[in-house]
Amino acid sequence: MLGLTDVFLCVCCLFANITITSCFCNVTYNSTDVIVKCDNANTSNVPKNVTILFCNNNKDDCNARLFCNRDFKKLRFIDISKNSLQYLPQGCFSSFVDLEHLIISNNQQLGFDNMYNAFHGLNKTKIKQIHASNVNQVTVIYPYPRNISTLLTNTSLKTFHLAYNEIQTLESGSFYLLPMTLQDLSIRGNRFEWNPVFLEIASLKSLQKLDISYQCSTRRYRQRTRRHIDLERNITNQTKEDCKDKTLGDLFRVVPPSLTTLIATGLISEYSCIPRFGISRQSKLEYIDISQAGYNTWIGPIDVHPVFNNIRELDLSNNQCHFIETGFFRNLTHLTTLNLNYNVLGPFMSFTKISASVFHGLKSLKCLWMTNNFIKHLDKNMLKDNIYLEELHINKNEIESWTLDISHLKYLTLIDCSRNKLTTLPKSVRDSLDAISKNKTVMVNLKYNKIICTCKNLNFLDWMFKTRVRVILPEGFQCVGFKGNISYGYNYLKKECGKDNSVKEWLYLVQTICLLFILCVIALVVYKKRWTLIYRWYMFRLKRKRYTPIGGCAGGYQFDAFLSFADEDRPFVDRVIDELEGNPEVKLNVCVHFRDFIPGKSISRNIVTSIHSSKKTIVFMSRAYLKSDWCKYELRMAITEESHMNREVVIMTVLEDIPHKELSLDVLQYYKKNSYIIKPNTEEELKLYLKVLEKLVN
Structure with missing residues (x-):
């Protein structure tokens, strides 16, 4: 039976010529949940047995009483993000005893006072995840109050996101009072400056993932000022004494031993180099992201205790790096994925003696990304220590000829060299790929290269169409030197290159000699008659002047x-x-x-x-x-x-x-x-x- 409020709403909708679906929430039932979506709709008709509630995209001021302290005994998940909320009453969600997941993000005018009201009483619930990103006034820089953490101390919270809240400082105890069950903490996009309060992070014994990216920026998508890199400088003149940055060392010193994932994208530092720094002895770190930080010189090395060497993935992309010290990666013996995309390693790779040993020590490496690095040349022995490599991504570079030795890479499954300037692949590389592909599928991406269709390159074209290796080309790809599809070019060359072209070669020679003879005769005549030609030219001009x-x-x-x-x-x-x-x-x-x-x-x-x-x-x-x-x-x-x-x-x-x-x-x-x-x-x-x-x- 509908209540008086529901009847009134329906009558209003009918008189306003609005469909019922726009007045009422969308209710979906399955075997375990009652899912209600109230985007741009009134929530007064939400069924009491709701377990998952979405109330988003209300542009006008949203009344919190429509969902606060309602009789939703089974509610486990509530998402009230992207509204225009300006007020939440204290203990708004405390009556939802089964509540596990709370999302109040993207309500910019709430502020920390209303965050305190929202978190009040959550210790009476089963809360596990809280997303409270972008809820603080954009133009005001607040210290994060400790009393908010106090409300969460006795909860079973595992995920806590406080991103993009203009936080510059924290009150003492803000991290220490967070629950010991916390596993995922995100404070990205704030304005944090390094202070002793960060040492409290080490007290979070269960923390597994920490995101501290984009500090000193107010929004995730704000373009960051990049340092100017002089590519003409002598890259061999780098010294360890020039690299004095301590930011990374301090950062890895405060992370708890339980941490497995550290994301520090866009972390601003005073210096532009990565010095030698160490990971704590009992660290469980597996994934490290320090991309987009402007570290253009990597000195290192990264010291890891051999017993607790768990690092599997390292992201150093978008750093404008142009120099890597020999031995920088030597201790990362268990690293499987290395992302070096969008750096400036091209000039560095041209120095054969230096680049040949750049990946020394990466004995477990399986996936290497070097996309968009202005690379023109790769040393033959660059991957000599990486015998377990499975994927090589060198696309969007300027490589004109293949020089890299891959004969020892028996586990290789993918080479992405698209968007380069390759015209062919050497026979040694083709033979190595054929040998590797006998027992498994191997893919080579050659999209948007400059493959030439000539008799000299026919062996490579023949290999492309007959090999077991899966060669990836764009549909309708046209090679250089032939107007038309590469398949037509290949078939044409098979017929044309098999013919006896000796007659044509002699014909071309005779034609060239005749042409040169004619040009010489013309030049001789012009020379002998040069004064007549000059005279006639001036006479012609006189006649044009009507002399x-x-x-x-x-x-x-x-x-x-x-x-x-x-x-x-x-x-x-x-x-x-x-x-x-x-x-x-x-x-x-x-x-x-x-x-x-x-x-x-x-x-x-x-x-x-x-x-x-x-x-x-x-x-x-x-x-x-x-x-x-x-x-x-x-x-x-x-x-x-x-x-x-x-x-x-x-x-x-x-x-x-x-x-x-x-x-x-x-x-x-x-x-x-x-x-x-x-x-x-x-x-x-x-x-x-x-x-x-x-x-x-x-």
Whole structure:
């Protein structure tokens, strides 16, 4: 029969056009439990025989009276996390005598006062697990009160989680007063600073798991500031004297002997190295996680008593490590799993003598993780002591060729070398894998490598498709050197590589020789015709500028003659200019560079334009002329103009006797084919010379 409150709620739901499931809790029955889920629902209709109760995700202020001190005689498990609870009455859960599991996490506004109220009277219950993470105000740093631990002293509590509660200090006795039955303690994500109160942890004789990760951060996912690592430093110059950190030593000194699991992820330390430290003699530690702590240099070693050497798993990932001292792992003879992911061991592994013995002493190692370490090279003998290795994870690195010896790894079952730059695997590695796979399944992950499909690599491709080793490749994988699926590439190469390719090889050679011959001929022609090409290029540019001869000039030329001479010969040339331009009967218009070249234009362009716009080019040949590059350029352009326009352009005057051996090839050829005038030595010869010039120009 429904009570008045339940009837009223149903009527409200019907009038509000809301389904019954959104008003009432979801009840599930099985052979042992009555499970009730009241997410975003009213809890007043919870059956009295409930054993497991979930009340989560209530965004509005949740009324604690809906579940506090209710008549739930069989309730063993209650989860009221992720609500907006701001108040819990004292002894809220004390009436649930069978209560074993209490979760009040993610109610940020509760605070320690309401935590005290929630824990009050739990000694009357069968409480075993309490999760009270993220229940303290985010912006306030509180000391953890000892009276909360006092409420739990006489309980049978085994698991206690106090993560992300902004705790910076603890009152004396906070750990000491916790029940001796406690096995799992999590205080991660707080703001603890090392103080003598931590020594009380050693009093928890039954503690098996301790999580002290992410101290000095307020939230699990807050990005932590990482130390800068200079990869260019000399990694061989590390010294033990530089490593003075005592944080790890103090930490392992306070852990109780019963502890098997220690999680110290993101533990901030003053120094960036792992020094030599010891584990207590009677320690039962099996799993250690000191990842994401910024320890970039590992000196060690880790001292463990040989009788109590129980460490099986060690997580040192995400530390930006770039150096490991020889013998760092030598005492961990029972270690089976080593996680070195996301460090910077690539440069260190390139030092063969150092890296060859880095894993010395790990005689029981079965699983080695070195993902994303910028590794390009692995020493051949790196795993010589790890004969029981079963899994090797070296994915997400930069390995281009396999150099590691695996012939002695008889227990190997998995090699993950995906996302590297491997093109093939050597025959020695393939033979070793075939030998290992005779009695068991062996997997090699080669996803996202650069396997090449060539005749030279056909033996490796053939092995991939025929071996008993399970080679893992992505679906539709395309190898380098072949457009298409690797299976098609393999089948194509089997047919193509078996053919006689000697004819093709000769054909390629002949084609190459012919191509080189043609290129040489083209280069020779271009060299011989270079001045013609230069001249035509400038003429093309003149035409694009819409150049036209000056109107009214004889023959359409702007100048009667262009004078090409060296500055050393200018005294004689000046007199020739005066005579040619000063003669009233002839009135010749000559072009000289120091007077008629247009400023702003390139010299080469001025030269070509002047030669092209002059009827003749008078060259005054001398030793100084032959030494001037621009003079020789003017001569070559004039000769090119002569051949291009099919008219006589050059009038050469030789100012001094020059032996033929001092002449350039093109000048010598011109000497042999054409006549020239010798410099006059007397006034009569000068008058005759000028008359000849006037006649030739006109």
